Amino acid sequence: MTKSLNIIVCGAGISGLGAAIALKRKGHQVSVIEAASQLQESGAGIQVPPNSLRILKSWGLETKFIAKVxxxxxxxxxxxxxxxxxxxxxxxxxxxxxxxxxxxFIHRADYQNILYDAAIEAGIQILLGTPIESVDEKEPTVILASGKELKADLIVGADGVRSRTRASVLKEEVEALxxxxxxxxxxxxxxxxxxxxxxxxxxxxxxxxxxxxxxxxxxxxxxxxxxxxxxxxxxxxxxxxxxxxxxxxxxxxxxxxxxxxxxxxxxxxxxxxxxxxxxxxVPPLERWASKNGRVVIIGDAAHAMLPLLSQGAAVSIEDGTALAECLDRVTDLVDLSPVLRAFQDLRKSRCETISKAALSLVDLWHxxxxxxxxxxxxxxxxxxxxxxxxxxxxxxxxxxxxxxxxxWMFGYDTVRQANMFLDSHLTRKGIGEGFVSRAIEQGGFLSLGQ
Ligand SMILES: Cc1cc2nc3c(=O)[nH]c(=O)nc-3n(C[C@H](O)[C@H](O)[C@H](O)COP(=O)(O)OP(=O)(O)OC[C@H]3O[C@@H](n4cnc5c(N)ncnc54)[C@H](O)[C@@H]3O)c2cc1C
CATH class of the missing domain: 3.30.9.30 (D-Amino Acid Oxidase; Chain A, domain 2)
Structure with a gap:
């Protein structure tokens, strides 16, 4: 039985809202905490390629998008x-x-608004005007700028290129280059x-x-x-x-x-x-998930990239979807650490490859x-x-x-790839409490770094 988790998502950008929707659809309790007091109209066009459209359509949002794209x-x-x-x-x-x-093609604000409305409709609590000061992975706890502390089973850092959550995962500040x-x-x-x-x-x-x-x-x-x-x-x-x-x-x-x-x-x-x-x-990071498996970063916080391949928002939508598939394998809190390690290994190489390719296009185009x-x-x-x-x-x-x-970029089926990856790296699937941890103890959780 999948464990229903209490999850706080930091940031109501495209990656935070996307992850919240994907996680809620899997039955988790999800709150989103956003610094801005209202969604911002600023920004320019964003491209929605087939790899993210596959996901948005599966969430039933196609009609909402068609009115705006x-x-x-x-x-x-x-x-x-x-x-x-x-x-x-x-x-x-x-x-x-x-x-x-x-x-x-869509305006970034229209994209964000559609996701916001879908999240509210799904019953996700979104706290606007609530800046985060820091995240403590031990409990884990989100410490708000107001001094208030919020606890959860899992904290998802989707707080953008200047993320505060990133430091709690890496144990040091890593700034974007x-x-x-x-x-x-x-x-x-x-x-x-x-x-x-x-x-x-x-x-x-x-x-x-x-x-x-x-x-x-x-x-x-x-x-x-x-x-x-x-x-x-x-x-x-x-x-x-x-x-x-x-x-x-x-x-x-x-x-x-x-x-x-x-x-x-x-x-x-x-x-x-x-x-x-x-x-x-953001340069390739040592990890995206804290060692205890209680904090994970996604979207620009983990892999902000140059926009030359127009994939930043798309792979951020993939991140939330893949995270939800991975958490489906959690039957006990002790599973979080290995499952998030699997998430990291599944996603990091894809996002870093696309980011590197986008960077390499600058010289060619200019x-x-x-x-x-x-x-x-x-x-x-x-x-x-x-x-x-x-x-x-x-x-x-x-x-x-x-x-x-x-x-490979456009044809990517996130749900399928995530489940194939998890299946191929686990000896047993979703049966009993703490199955992932036991699989590791039994040597069934193979090296995931590919
Ligand atoms: C206002 C805005 C305009 C943008 N315009 C463009 C554009 O024109 N073209 C383009 O390609 N990309 C643009 N981007 C970036 C693009 O949206 C992202 O690359 C992509 O969608 C991935 O999004 P993300 O959710 O990971 O990060 P972001 O879109 O940066 O979202 C992060 C969210 O976290 C919130 N946040 C940050 N720090 C805290 C904190 N301490 N506490 C609580 N919340 C916090 C931010 O307010 C933001 O809503 C823009 C982003 C923003 C926020």
Missing amino acids: MCPKSVAIRRYATGEVIGRTEMNPVLQDKYGFPYW ESSQCAYSATVPVNLMNSDPNLAHLMTDVNANLWLGPDGHIMGYPIRNGEVYNLVLVSPGKASVGKWNDRADVEEMRSRHAEWEPTVQRLLSHVTTCLKWKLAY LHDGPEQEGRDLKMKQDMTNTVGVTSDSKSSLDMMRDKFVP
Whole structure:
């Protein structure tokens, strides 16, 4: 019999709310503690790839999402100076046919709101305006900024890139590593887009555009049911990590793209305000679960990554789902430690591989004009179905990315993979109290580090 646990989730971002829903669906008592007094509207578009859509659909949320998402046909990869298309990634309906689920664009706040409503509807208690000061893994206890202490069987740290929970798992502070890059985010309302004959088609084509230039790239696509055109512009610079609300200088943003093609100039001429933050990533951590198995970190707290593969939110949804499957094997509190170790080993390698791949794309996408850039563009042109980019050195890397990496990323079935992993690493499944601990004692819990 699975043990119903009393679980506190720290953070009501996409990973915290997703985990809360997945855990509640398995019969656990779940509360979510969030510092912000209301869900924040700030942020830009987020992409919902098939690997997370598979999960959201299984939670019955498809209809709620469909009212808010855009369903792009493709991403056109363009040369910054001319707008010439140098590559194209087919999205819908190609990905639906290939992986069984489409690919969506949504505003981050809409995504979070849908999850929040679903969590409330499921009976999850969400305490807004309740910042956490620290987490003590011994009891385990969440210590709030107010001084109040909350105890639980398990604490899930989903408190983002500047996580407080991370320190209680690792027994030391590990800060996210700052990349050299900043992201500006801006939107252009549909009325301004439609009033400009050179831009109006960007709202109706429902394609994304990815401009690659020296030291930077720009991703643009419509969101909010076509109400606004969303722009994220990545270039070197200074800003704060995880401070999504910081206003940026619009002129500074425009001047960085002064050499970019006329469509970019027209888009930026309609921007009146923009935000800016530093792109950062959490390096591979020693562990995600405390040694006693009472605290675990997920989402950006565990593996914040650069957004070039648009997988940060998707793998965060996978985390919560995989955690719920793992906890299904717990019949006694003593099982928590080995089960969370299994969770960590199941998830860490996948998330770290995707994070590393996203980091490696920066150099490729931001090449200066010259032979390397020409070689990259030629390869992209040769393979217009290439999904996320190529490495500039060999055909086999391109083939590997297209044929293996992308299908592995998009085709991932979290529930199935989690259960296959648990089955293959346990001698006995879910029978009797403390079965995992006994399996370890009997030598049945094999090395999980793969
Ligand atoms: C306001 C905001 C805007 C964002 N905008 C973008 C964007 O435009 N594009 C993009 O790619 N990604 C954006 N992100 C990040 C993106 O949402 C995440 O990478 C991804 O969804 C994984 O989310 P997460 O839940 O792990 O972390 P986050 O989304 O960072 O959520 C963490 C949550 O924990 C809460 N929290 C943090 N510290 C504490 C504490 N001490 N006590 C209690 N609660 C705490 C935060 O308030 C937040 O709600 C944004 C995040 C936020 C919070």
